[in-house]
Amino acid sequence: MLPMLASPPLLAIPFPAFDPILVSIGPFAIRWYALAYIGGLMLGWWLTRRLVSNPALWGGTAPMKPSDLDDALLWIALGVILGGRLGFVLVYNFDYYSQHPVDALMVWRGGMSFHGGFVGTVVAMVLFARSRGIPVWSLFDLVAATVPIGLFLGRIANFINSELWGRVTDVPWGVxxxxxxxxxxxxxxxxxxxxxxxxxxxxxxxxIRLGALRRPGLVAAMFATGYGIARTVGELFRQPDPQIGFLWGGMTMGMLLSFPMIVVGVIFIVRALIKPARG
Structure with missing residues (x-):
């Protein structure tokens, strides 16, 4: 007797016919994934300039000039790309890249780690702030306020690329x-x-509207805590990377890397609230 074939699910949404390449001219192609990074950086740069130009948010003159942010953009971009790629190579797929080291340089094929990009950005901001004499915690706050823009665009690009999808489900909006x-x-x-x-x-x-920029480090710490919680919740629905799978107790690598962010973030929230506000 032949086995019965499973019928297709009645409540499911077919994946839209997205092309991961926005436009291509010969060998040159612009992908949605790359556009998400560029858009996130440019929109973040625009927003940080607006925040710095508003003294009321700082309780007085901002501790940096808009022109400082023009130069910081390159440092942050390098931190995001180098840190994100290095984190993915070392943490998520080291076995493969150790055997194919040249592929580690092919960033356009995808494969970035937020946690690696986070560390890379922190290092870049510390180096830049020290070179300009800018309070590093205030710079952290500005960048942390704009990072969600890039995260939003990046996750939309992940969806368009049909990557990093979730676990099997029977909810009506399953894709x-x-x-x-x-x-x-x-x-x-x-x-x-x-x-x-x-x-x-x-x-x-x-x-920020309630005066968080007057307490250096508060926005950055809130972001670290909030991201750790949001990522942990998202991991409950996301399919773990196949080369890693589930860790002990059903944990995933994303959860494991997010836990320190939550702990450190809470500590620095308390630290920022204890210290007197600017202005």
Whole structure:
């Protein structure tokens, strides 16, 4: 007797016919993934300039000039790209890249780690702030307020690329991804875009309006804590990377790396609130 073939799920959304390449001219191609990074950096640069130009948010003159942010953009871009790629290579797929080291340089093929990019950005900002005599915690606050923009765009690009999809589900909004098998899956990229992008951005803007920039380090610490929580929640729906899988107790690598961010973030929130505000 022949086995019965499983019927396709009745409640599932077919994956939209997205092309991961926005436009191509000969061998040159502009991908949505790259555009997300560029858009996040440029929109973040624009917003930080506006924040620095508003003395009321700082309780007086801002501790840096808009022109400082023009130069900081290059440092931050290098920190994001180098740190994000290095983190992915070392933490998420070291076995493969140790055997194919040249592929580690092919950033355009995708494969970036937020936690690696976070560390790379922190290092870049510390070096830049010291070279200009800028208070590093105030620079952290500015950048932290704008990072959710890039996270939102990056998660949307993940969805367009049909990558980093979620676990198998029977919810009505499950999506059948072209490279995720026949089962509907959580569109976890969109969940993360909402949590890590929209929610964290709204939190940062409200905090800033309430005077958070007058307490150096507060916005940055709130972002670290908020991202750690948002990422941990998102990991409950996201399919773990196949080369790593689940860790002990059902944890994932994303959860493991987010836990220190939550702990350190809470410590620095308390530190920022204890110290007297500027102005």
């Amino acid at each position: 059948i991804f072209p490279n995720g098998g026949p089962e509907p899956r959580h569109p976890s990229q969109l969940y993360q875009a909402g949590l890590e992008g929209i929610c964290l951005f709204a939190l940062a803007m409200v905090a």
